[in-house]
Amino acid sequence: MRYAMVIDTLKCVGCSDCVVACQTENDVPIGYCRDWITETVDGTYPNIVLELKSERCNHCDNAPCVRCCPTGASHIVDGGIVLVTPNECIGCGACIQSCPYDARYQHPEGYVDKCTFCHHRLEKGQLPACVSVCPTKCMYFGDLDNPNSEVSKLLKNRKWKTLAPEAGTKPNVYYLI
Amino acid sequence: MVTSRRKFIKISALGLGGIATASSAFQMFGTNSYLDTIAKQDIANKFKRSATYCEVCFWKCAAWAFSDEEGKIKKIIGNDEDPHCYGRLCPRGTGGVGMYADEDRLKTPLIRTTVDGEETFREASWDEALDLIATKFKHIKDAYGAESFALLKHGSPGSHLEHLFKAYGSETIAEPAYAQCRGPREAGFNLTFGSWVGSPEPTDIRDTKCLVLIGSHIGENMHNTQVQEMSDAIDNNATIITVDPRFSTAASKSNHWLAIKPATDIALMLAWMHVLIEEDLYDKEYIAKYATGFNELKDHVLNFTPEWAYGITTIKPEAIRKTARAMAHAAPSVIIHPGRHVTWYGDDTQRARAMAILNALLGSWGRRGGFYFKEKISVPKFPHPKYPQPKWDWTDIGEQYPLAEMGITTEVMKRAIPSKDNKYPVKALMVAGTNITKSIPNKKLLEQAMDALDFIVVLDTMPMDVTGYADVVLPECTYLERYDGIRSSPNREPSIAVRVPALKPKYDSKPGWWVAKQIGERLGLGDYFNYNDFEEVIEWQLSKMGTSLEEMKKIGVKKFPRKSGPLYLVEGEKHEFSTPSGKIELYSKELKSLGFDPLPVFTKHPEPPQGFYRLNYGRSPMHTFSRTANNPNLNDLKSENNLWVNPKVARIIGLKTGQSVWLRNQDKITSTFSIKVRVTERIRWDSVYMVHGFGHNNKKLTRAFGKGINDTEMISNVAIDPIMGGTGMRGNFVEILTEDPHKNTEI
Amino acid sequence: MQEELFTSGRNIPHIDPSLEIWHWPISVYLFLGGLAAGLLLFAGLVTILGKEKEYPTPVKYASIITPIALSLGLLALVYDLTHPLYTWQLYTTIRLESPMSWGAWVLLVTTPLSYLWVFSYFSEIFPKRNLKFNFLKNFEKFLKKNRKNMAYALIPLSIILGVYTGVLLSAFNARPLWNNAILGPLFLASGLSTGAATIILLSKTAKEKYLFSKIDLALIIIELGLIVHMIMGMYAGSQVQLDAMNLLIGGEFTLMFFGFVIILGLIVPGILELLEIKGYKVPVAIPAILILIGGLIFRFVIVEAGQLTRYLY
Numbered sequence A: 001m002r003y004a005m006v007i008d009t010l011k012c013v014g015c016s017d018c019v020v021a022c023q024t025e026n027d028v029p030i031g032y033c034r035d036w037i038t039e040t041v042d043g044t045y046p047n048i049v050l051e052l053k054s055e056r057c058n059h060c061d062n063a064p065c066v067r068c069c070p071t072g073a074s075h076i077v078d079g080g081i082v083l084v085t086p087n088e089c090i091g092c093g094a095c096i097q098s099c100p101y102d103a104r105y106q107h108p109e110g111y112v113d114k115c116t117f118c119h120h121r122l123e124k125g126q127l128p129a130c131v132s133v134c135p136t137k138c139m140y141f142g143d144l145d146n147p148n149s150e151v152s153k154l155l156k157n158r159k160w161k162t163l164a165p166e167a168g169t170k171p172n173v174y175y176l177i
Numbered sequence B: 001m002v003t004s005r006r007k008f009i010k011i012s013a014l015g016l017g018g019i020a021t022a023s024s025a026f027q028m029f030g031t032n033s034y035l036d037t038i039a040k041q042d043i044a045n046k047f048k049r050s051a052t053y054c055e056v057c058f059w060k061c062a063a064w065a066f067s068d069e070e071g072k073i074k075k076i077i078g079n080d081e082d083p084h085c086y087g088r089l090c091p092r093g094t095g096g097v098g099m100y101a102d103e104d105r106l107k108t109p110l111i112r113t114t115v116d117g118e119e120t121f122r123e124a125s126w127d128e129a130l131d132l133i134a135t136k137f138k139h140i141k142d143a144y145g146a147e148s149f150a151l152l153k154h155g156s157p158g159s160h161l162e163h164l165f166k167a168y169g170s171e172t173i174a175e176p177a178y179a180q181c182r183g184p185r186e187a188g189f190n191l192t193f194g195s196w197v198g199s200p201e202p203t204d205i206r207d208t209k210c211l212v213l214i215g216s217h218i219g220e221n222m223h224n225t226q227v228q229e230m231s232d233a234i235d236n237n238a239t240i241i242t243v244d245p246r247f248s249t250a251a252s253k254s255n256h257w258l259a260i261k262p263a264t265d266i267a268l269m270l271a272w273m274h275v276l277i278e279e280d281l282y283d284k285e286y287i288a289k290y291a292t293g294f295n296e297l298k299d300h301v302l303n304f305t306p307e308w309a310y311g312i313t314t315i316k317p318e319a320i321r322k323t324a325r326a327m328a329h330a331a332p333s334v335i336i337h338p339g340r341h342v343t344w345y346g347d348d349t350q351r352a353r354a355m356a357i358l359n360a361l362l363g364s365w366g367r368r369g370g371f372y373f374k375e376k377i378s379v380p381k382f383p384h385p386k387y388p389q390p391k392w393d394w395t396d397i398g399e400q401y402p403l404a405e406m407g408i409t410t411e412v413m414k415r416a417i418p419s420k421d422n423k424y425p426v427k428a429l430m431v432a433g434t435n436i437t438k439s440i441p442n443k444k445l446l447e448q449a450m451d452a453l454d455f456i457v458v459l460d461t462m463p464m465d466v467t468g469y470a471d472v473v474l475p476e477c478t479y480l481e482r483y484d485g486i487r488s489s490p491n492r493e494p495s496i497a498v499r500v501p502a503l504k505p506k507y508d509s510k511p512g513w514w515v516a517k518q519i520g521e522r523l524g525l526g527d528y529f530n531y532n533d534f535e536e537v538i539e540w541q542l543s544k545m546g547t548s549l550e551e552m553k554k555i556g557v558k559k560f561p562r563k564s565g566p567l568y569l570v571e572g573e574k575h576e577f578s579t580p581s582g583k584i585e586l587y588s589k590e591l592k593s594l595g596f597d598p599l600p601v602f603t604k605h606p607e608p609p610q611g612f613y614r615l616n617y618g619r620s621p622m623h624t625f626s627r628t629a630n631n632p633n634l635n636d637l638k639s640e641n642n643l644w645v646n647p648k649v650a651r652i653i654g655l656k657t658g659q660s661v662w663l664r665n666q667d668k669i670t671s672t673f674s675i676k677v678r679v680t681e682r683i684r685w686d687s688v689y690m691v692h693g694f695g696h697n698n699k700k701l702t703r704a705f706g707k708g709i710n711d712t713e714m715i716s717n718v719a720i721d722p723i724m725g726g727t728g729m730r731g732n733f734v735e736i737l738t739e740d741p742h743k744n745t746e747i
Numbered sequence C: 001m002q003e004e005l006f007t008s009g010r011n012i013p014h015i016d017p018s019l020e021i022w023h024w025p026i027s028v029y030l031f032l033g034g035l036a037a038g039l040l041l042f043a044g045l046v047t048i049l050g051k052e053k054e055y056p057t058p059v060k061y062a063s064i065i066t067p068i069a070l071s072l073g074l075l076a077l078v079y080d081l082t083h084p085l086y087t088w089q090l091y092t093t094i095r096l097e098s099p100m101s102w103g104a105w106v107l108l109v110t111t112p113l114s115y116l117w118v119f120s121y122f123s124e125i126f127p128k129r130n131l132k133f134n135f136l137k138n139f140e141k142f143l144k145k146n147r148k149n150m151a152y153a154l155i156p157l158s159i160i161l162g163v164y165t166g167v168l169l170s171a172f173n174a175r176p177l178w179n180n181a182i183l184g185p186l187f188l189a190s191g192l193s194t195g196a197a198t199i200i201l202l203s204k205t206a207k208e209k210y211l212f213s214k215i216d217l218a219l220i221i222i223e224l225g226l227i228v229h230m231i232m233g234m235y236a237g238s239q240v241q242l243d244a245m246n247l248l249i250g251g252e253f254t255l256m257f258f259g260f261v262i263i264l265g266l267i268v269p270g271i272l273e274l275l276e277i278k279g280y281k282v283p284v285a286i287p288a289i290l291i292l293i294g295g296l297i298f299r300f301v302i303v304e305a306g307q308l309t310r311y312l313y
């Protein structure tokens, strides 16, 4: 099993619902976030291209954050989800330095935190909070090992990209373009 | 450990397996704090779940509020059954938790007093505040008549107070959602189709083949189902055409973006009509069957060629033709969206008429993928004595605007300014759920009026700017802490939703219904409030509707079968429109008889003089007007507005992204605060753009105070729509000041 | 015009607008680690070559610095942790892929060893003080006998330690400035050089000073070579690496890097040492101090500037 998130940039309106939903679902303190929205504008009026994207930890196959963690607090669980165990984390920041996406932050309580793919919801058969609220339904979540899953099909039929592939991390968040 | 495997294999529909190994790994570490968090999340299931509908804007999405025992709202999730949200709230609804949590909320009643010559507020008990208000109500009635006590309201508290005011004898009532918002389109569509557009708009976006957005910036305007269905439309490969001088989010999702010169939309629409008629693309059968005035229309648009419109709108004739053909190709599954905030240039009813006429030519009204016939279920009135008949009311105040169908806020305020020929003097004002100093333009008028008023009472949840003008401020609890009226809105299928308090009111705040009842009882109007708790009213109403509060608490939303007939026009069946002629009125005799243009005409509007830029404004998806600026969750997403400036302009003035600037408008009004520049190609070189609702001036709003500029402050030139009294706000021009104009003055 | 911005959600303390996760204690930690590595290596080498009598400073006097440097370094590291109460978690696992992990383990072995080393010289360093307890005396004797063995252990350990101070940074793919193969050797060379400088500072004999000046000069030349190599390599690299290099070459760190690290920290002391070797009278403390300061600033510059470099945004 290989969990992946697929986000359709052609539909995302950058509303940030995914950001608030994550904050309320996961008790992310105000002033911090596990996901965020970027906006890219290219061209000259009136020939402009705009891309809005919801970004978060990419749950990389080749996760430098896990490799560099001295305690094993950062680890990969089944399905390829990269997690941090707060009580094993010493707050050394190595994983933060290692992440090309700046997807991790220091929780005010000291440990490092980041997107969990809402692991606790998956266990209950629910979709990640951000996916479940997105008003444009532009986020998809599922198993890439299953060729019949929605995410597999989308990646087969649509053009997509991942972020900073040159960093060599093999991300599992895909952007339809 | 193995047993947990089964538990985890649930998302089969998604092709997900389990995370069994993961969980067993967790269980190996007994005191793993990740486990703790999971355990905590499991309690999430044991959070109390209360049915509500959202009050962060007026889409009224039904939702579930989850609260814990410590008195916290943990999260708010859309109700899956609700046709307003399909289980997904917008960011503001999700961030509604912050409305409750905001520690800057109004906490107790406040009464204006003078200490050492300085006016200030002192805390008061509810009894004292309510007694004082009741005295004022009595005094106004005795001295001037109940009609002189006006109510400006918006949202749920409005209905409770409306009841109070009507019982008291005043229907001097208005709300900004009319003359500052939807008024012109309701008038324009009513004149044409004999029906308001209403809210939610009966636009069949999910099934449309072509969606035309004229200055309607869905995606930034987060009216929930519209956003969701626009996304469906994208999935369905519908053609999206956006007409907007700014590269809106919707424009970026569109197949055609027409970067129109501001204030020229009517010219574009006349040219579209011209093409549809000249190229024989319009729905002849539909027009013949349902419409009148086609020949007049045809003659009218004869000369409005795309070439003519090009000179006005700067949109290339080929683009005009191409888009007209695209609409016709999709017809009748096409929507010329009526927009919502449409008080722009003063000829707004006419612009709405042009939209309505285009819809008629394309045959989209009453067609799948166009406009469906909405239906709602009426909620029985809780019994109360008849309301007294006021001697005059909002209609008399707005008599100058023959087609105004609701109170006009600015006209009500004008009546507060004493003058000899003021037949309808307004002496006291109650404001509930509307931040009028931000939502109503023309600050000078407002301040003059508020100066002249004998008494102002404001019911709000937050120490918003408007509370600063009050004699008495009443703290309402938030929508998460109270009962309110049953939501029944027109939709494809009638439905109702209830609002049940998730938690007890925080601080010393009270629900609006309680305030209305308390004042009413003090005025001897107890018969109108024949219940101890509003819960009883809802219970009674629900039982009459064949359900119960108990059931509704469990389901939140209930749908009812349609009774008014099919969703769309039925082939071969007659249909009577509620216009005087019973037909779609392309040519409006009614307008003609009132001395207005029976067919829309293009009028040229002023353009920014040298050195000035047109002030354009709109919505941020993360905020609702001014009400959310201080919301901790939403403020965290966006804490201030920015001034969008085209790079060309930035070069001329020497502006950089992030730089703070001030604005001064054509009437020499200078912004109180500064705003940070965003240099972007998304805006034209003749305009600047900002999100409405920032620049708060009350220090008690600790997060929002002084952040960004209040666009309303810059809107002193108001173009009144002569047909319905709307306040056109888009004809204001600003200079950009790089030096602090207040450097030598104290604010 | 191209525009890239965060619409929402990003204003996280210490992360936005640029990383500030590692502060001065990390630079100090890397500096002290390098210094200790240098000192230990020289102490070990001198011991194995049996030249303790000729070169007493590295084995005796300078080695007092080592445990202090290592302990302060560790303190600095723990001081910069944000969840320090869980520091023990470092020693519940060995994670070979994590430089931080093997750094922690190397320190765990090296630090006590460096204390033992000093203890083995206790009587020689402090001839006037007597050890009070017999078992301590016996222990000192035991250590003294095993000095050579300790030295054999110290040589690889000190090299690992020295390399580690650089690899800790260079292992981060995500920070283009750090992510190059040169940083490890460069930090090792720099650490050895600061070690040599310390020995020069503490040494009382001209012979010692002469030898370590020569060693130091060689290290300086190696360092300069590595720096040039690194810059060329980055210039030949991708855009992000170019941007990273520009921070040092034509950006906010240029003065610090060229002025303090390269000129004052390497070239000037190099010339002074060369003069010294050629027999001119130079107060040797000056180049030594310059090297130490330069080494510290070098780590500051690399740690700070590296955190500004990134792939995205």
Ligand SMILES: Nc1nc2c(c(=O)[nH]1)N[C@H]1C(S)=C(S)[C@@H](COP(=O)(O)OP(=O)(O)OC[C@H]3O[C@@H](n4cnc5c(=O)[nH]c(N)nc54)[C@H](O)[C@@H]3O)O[C@H]1N2
Pocket: B055, B154, B155, B157, B176, B177, B180, B181, B182, B340, B341, B432, B433, B434, B435, B436, B438, B439, B440, B441, B459, B460, B461, B462, B464, B466, B476, B477, B478, B479, B512, B617, B618, B624, B625, B626, B627, B628, B692, B711, B712, B715, B729
């Ligand atoms: N310049 C400018 N003016 C505009 C607009 C614009 O875009 N630009 N938009 C116009 C439009 S479309 C509209 S609809 C109007 C909207 O105008 P308003 O409805 O006045 O909008 P808000 O600024 O959100 O003010 C709402 C007030 O209600 C309070 N409030 C919120 N919840 C509650 C509650 O539960 N109970 C009570 N008692 N009070 C509550 C808030 O604290 C706030 O003071 O503004 C119009 N005015």
Ligand SMILES: Nc1nc2c(c(=O)[nH]1)N[C@H]1C(S)=C(S)[C@@H](COP(=O)(O)OP(=O)(O)OC[C@H]3O[C@@H](n4cnc5c(=O)[nH]c(N)nc54)[C@H](O)[C@@H]3O)O[C@H]1N2
Pocket: B057, B058, B181, B182, B214, B215, B216, B217, B218, B220, B221, B222, B223, B243, B244, B245, B246, B248, B260, B261, B262, B263, B264, B265, B339, B340, B341, B342, B344, B616, B617, B618, B619, B620, B621, B622, B623, B624, B625, B730
């Ligand atoms: N997030 C969020 N969503 C909201 C609200 C909110 O406060 N926050 N408020 C709700 C309410 S009450 C309303 S009324 C609606 C309002 O939402 P809309 O009806 O969509 O908004 P408007 O303010 O009319 O439109 C703003 C757009 O008009 C463009 N525009 C400006 N001048 C012109 C012009 O001359 N011609 C054309 N064609 N376009 C022009 C602007 O560039 C901008 O993109 O939003 C609703 N949805």
Ligand code: SF4
Pocket: A007, A011, A012, A013, A014, A015, A016, A017, A018, A019, A037, A053, A054, A133, A134, A135, A136, A137, A138, A139
């Ligand atoms: S909720 Fe959906 S549409 Fe909104 S920003 Fe997130 S991904 Fe985009």
Ligand code: SF4
Pocket: A056, A057, A058, A059, A060, A063, A064, A065, A066, A082, A098, A099, A100, A101, A102, A103, A104, A114, A169
């Ligand atoms: S995105 Fe960053 S934090 Fe997430 S797995 Fe990849 S490297 Fe690690």
Ligand code: SF4
Pocket: A065, A068, A069, A070, A071, A072, A073, A074, A084, A088, A089, A090, A091, A092, A093, A094, A095, A096, A111, A112
């Ligand atoms: S901060 Fe925590 S999770 Fe990150 S590398 Fe250090 S110990 Fe591991």
Ligand code: SF4
Pocket: A021, A022, A023, A025, A026, A034, A035, A056, A114, A115, A116, A117, A118, A119, A128, A129, A130, A131
């Ligand atoms: S998957 Fe969960 S944790 Fe990750 S961003 Fe979405 S809501 Fe947050």
Ligand code: SF4
Pocket: B054, B055, B056, B057, B058, B059, B060, B061, B085, B089, B090, B091, B092, B093, B094, B222, B223, B224, B624
């Ligand atoms: S659209 Fe958003 S803010 Fe408005 S009622 Fe629905 S959830 Fe609330």
Ligand SMILES: [Mo]
Pocket: B177, B180, B181, B182, B340, B341
């Ligand atoms: Mo509105």
